[in-house]
Amino acid sequence: MQTILVLTDFSDVALRAAHYAIHLAGQLHCNRILLFNAFQSLEPVANMPVTPEMPVVQANPDELYKESTTRLENLRRTLQPSAPDIAIDTLSEDDILEEAVKKLISKEQIDLVVAGLSDKSNIEKFLVGSHSVRVMETSDYPLVIVPEDAKVTALEKVLLAVDFDILRRGHSLPRLVEILNNLQAELYVVNVAKDENYSSQTKEDINHLHLLLDKYQASFHYVEDSNVVEGINEFAAQNNISLIIAIHEKKGFLATLFGKSVSKQLAWKSDVPLLIVPA
DSSP states (O other): OOEEEEEOOSSHHHHHHHHHHHHHHHHTTOOEEEEEEEEOSEEEGGGOOOOTTSOEEEOOHHHHHHHHHHHHHHHHHHHGGGOTTSEEEEEEEESOHHHHHHHHHHHTTOOEEEEEEOOTTOTTOBTTTTBOTHHHHTOOSOEEEEETTOOOOOOOEEEEEOOHHHHHHOTTHHHHHHHHHHOOSEEEEEEEESOSOOOHHHHHHHHHHHHHHGGGTOEEEEEEOSSHHHHHHHHHHHTTOSEEEEEEOTTTHHHHHHSGGGTTTTTTTOOSOEEEEEO
């Protein structure tokens, strides 16, 4: 891995995420962090979609850009002493956050995106200008979500949450293997099921999982729980997990994790950062 993109709106939550990104960079052997702030000089009133009948507020883009670049430089100077061997660059753009990130992924050769998560009382609140969870749901890149009360520590224990249906399709494996190859942490592989009566297909999946992950000296745990997210969350708390890795498909596991009915069970109830690997 070479570059980590850190999204910031200069809040305390964003600062915590930036510090966490520095820990990740060291452990994943990344040599560059790009601090990114997206501002909008043209914004609909009350954050409503622009229509012919809907007025917009036009701010001075030059002033916004100057303020953004100045604050980014101040943030870079704050972070640099804790990352002497990592290049920290800054970038500011007048754009919608999720659209800007998509463009930057290929342009800047981004390997990983890090963002903070605030306002746990509302699932629709996501860092950087209160953007919606569209940033997560439309992502085709590994994304780390850092809760506002996350502990900024080195990765010692990592939990890989396994969904056999997604793993079976295999699309996520190259990215997952790349991440695991760079992690020097104790790996816990956790599958949560409603009961322990596994089908023959699931037994084959378990054997394949062991073949794939035994080289990481992982410990395997098969947990019975009627609620997958609660089972993962409870295991993470009991074992002092530093990071949860979840594989998602846009209409699969991510929707399970961040649907309104379970929003306070994993990301919103846990202080453990979450790495989402797209399938």
